[in-house]
Amino acid sequence: MTETPLDRDALQERLGFSTFIAFMGLEVLSADPAREEVVMRLAMRPEFERGRGSGQWHGGPIAAVIDTVGDYALVMLLGRPLPTINFRVDYLRPAVNTALTATARVRRNGRTVGVVDVDVANDAGALVAIGRASYATG
Amino acid sequence: MTETPLDRDALQERLGFSTFIAFMGLEVLSADPAREEVVMRLAMRPEFERGRGSGQWHGGPIAAVIDTVGDYALVMLLGRPLPTINFRVDYLRPAVNTALTATARVRRNGRTVGVVDVDVANDAGALVAIGRASYATG
Amino acid sequence: MTETPLDRDALQERLGFSTFIAFMGLEVLSADPAREEVVMRLAMRPEFERGRGSGQWHGGPIAAVIDTVGDYALVMLLGRPLPTINFRVDYLRPAVNTALTATARVRRNGRTVGVVDVDVANDAGALVAIGRASYATG
Amino acid sequence: MTETPLDRDALQERLGFSTFIAFMGLEVLSADPAREEVVMRLAMRPEFERGRGSGQWHGGPIAAVIDTVGDYALVMLLGRPLPTINFRVDYLRPAVNTALTATARVRRNGRTVGVVDVDVANDAGALVAIGRASYATG
Numbered sequence: 227m228t229e230t231p232l233d234r235d236a237l238q239e240r241l242g243f244s245t246f247i248a249f250m251g252l253e254v255l256s257a258d259p260a261r262e263e264v265v266m267r268l269a270m271r272p273e274f275e276r277g278r279g280s281g282q283w284h285g286g287p288i289a290a291v292i293d294t295v296g297d298y299a300l301v302m303l304l305g306r307p308l309p310t311i312n313f314r315v316d317y318l319r320p321a322v323n324t325a326l327t328a329t330a331r332v333r334r335n336g337r338t339v340g341v342v343d344v345d346v347a348n349d350a351g352a353l354v355a356i357g358r359a360s361y362a363t364g
Numbered sequence: 365m366t367e368t369p370l371d372r373d374a375l376q377e378r379l380g381f382s383t384f385i386a387f388m389g390l391e392v393l394s395a396d397p398a399r400e401e402v403v404m405r406l407a408m409r410p411e412f413e414r415g416r417g418s419g420q421w422h423g424g425p426i427a428a429v430i431d432t433v434g435d436y437a438l439v440m441l442l443g444r445p446l447p448t449i450n451f452r453v454d455y456l457r458p459a460v461n462t463a464l465t466a467t468a469r470v471r472r473n474g475r476t477v478g479v480v481d482v483d484v485a486n487d488a489g490a491l492v493a494i495g496r497a498s499y500a501t502g
Numbered sequence: 503m504t505e506t507p508l509d510r511d512a513l514q515e516r517l518g519f520s521t522f523i524a525f526m527g528l529e530v531l532s533a534d535p536a537r538e539e540v541v542m543r544l545a546m547r548p549e550f551e552r553g554r555g556s557g558q559w560h561g562g563p564i565a566a567v568i569d570t571v572g573d574y575a576l577v578m579l580l581g582r583p584l585p586t587i588n589f590r591v592d593y594l595r596p597a598v599n600t601a602l603t604a605t606a607r608v609r610r611n612g613r614t615v616g617v618v619d620v621d622v623a624n625d626a627g628a629l630v631a632i633g634r635a636s637y638a639t640g
Numbered sequence: 641m642t643e644t645p646l647d648r649d650a651l652q653e654r655l656g657f658s659t660f661i662a663f664m665g666l667e668v669l670s671a672d673p674a675r676e677e678v679v680m681r682l683a684m685r686p687e688f689e690r691g692r693g694s695g696q697w698h699g700g701p702i703a704a705v706i707d708t709v710g711d712y713a714l715v716m717l718l719g720r721p722l723p724t725i726n727f728r729v730d731y732l733r734p735a736v737n738t739a740l741t742a743t744a745r746v747r748r749n750g751r752t753v754g755v756v757d758v759d760v761a762n763d764a765g766a767l768v769a770i771g772r773a774s775y776a777t778g
Contacts, residue, residue, distance in 0.1 A: 284384035290424025560660035566700025
């Protein structure tokens, strides 16, 4: 397993291969293979609002961010798509009138399963949700 | 706690209060307060595709369906919005060229926490994902 | 994959291979490969009490029951030990002065991952906890 | 909310109030309210072994450690018992011939729900399991 890690630009390009991910509009801020950490930013879209006119993110797009950014932390290391086995998301506080910054850290890059933690923060740096996901690496 | 349960039409109307849920396009197929069960259907949208042209659902919208339909099983019983505490989704097989049918069953409608299971099936009736979610009912 | 499913007695014998499982004292009530369902019973042990003298089960042994009984639903089908990838347990109500009956149903017996739901009930048939676990089947 | 945090000795004393926790034999190594972090150690017991004579921890006691140490991170801050809502455990590698060191960090101490992450390491400092748990703080 001597994969060459993908860099920031390569990850950004790959995000465009998926219609849904391109629709979300994730921007790769950093990709650090040595720390096994990826950071992405997502601006609000009108379609992602919870109550009409509330400016609050619906939890659904936040969960999608966790699934995706967690996946790409392993994609960075392994250079190929990895199906999600399962994930958990805990909502910590409402995300209102803010972009989201998601930081994904690989906790285990195993032979058959990878586990990644994803913290999602608002523009003030406060956590709005945290995720933990497992992916099939075999 | 003598709430009057919401019926199918009332649930369908409430779905429209949220920009994101309206964008998804969920249709309430049935709402059964006695069985504490709600069934909704979601057609594919181009924006929800995984690989471009693959016809496969991205996992993100599937997770959003689980969060939302699970929530509305309790909304049906309690008649008010309920914040998600956390949820888990397990992906069982790819969902390709199909609508999704999500069946949410309340497992516990407690004083402070409600727990709901959501099964998501394809048009052939095979499970594509299952979710388990907890909501703040207090 | 033409494994011969294990029957009730074979599962009961295998439970004894593990010191911890033997210590718990799980009894196999039924093992139904066609329905992919296993039911086990666990009597209270003094060591499993939450508050001293409360007669209430601590959540730890309940979680251990979920992990174990869920695993054995797949062991029944596949005839070999299967490592747990991860699991979730939701506690629904206290379990006091009661044995536990755990019913495990396979939701997906995949090539690399199996997913099992476990319902844990008290002697009155009320749910005290529910679990969802994934195991490495590859 | 002006609770006085509990110190290491007070936490150790409280662990003895529960028959199960006392049976496990958890030792509080540190309790740091400012960092919202608790560290405990658990030696192997013969009853906690997976395969007979294997020296490997069964996953059940590891899950129980996560539930308990996570809980006590919030008990330290709030000074009272807190029921577990749910938790997830991911097993990362086998724990063999080792004690366990569990580090619990509060991610959110909310008005109704608290969320805690628990890392469980072996004597070599390698992670064997990670947990994420939510507790009712209301």
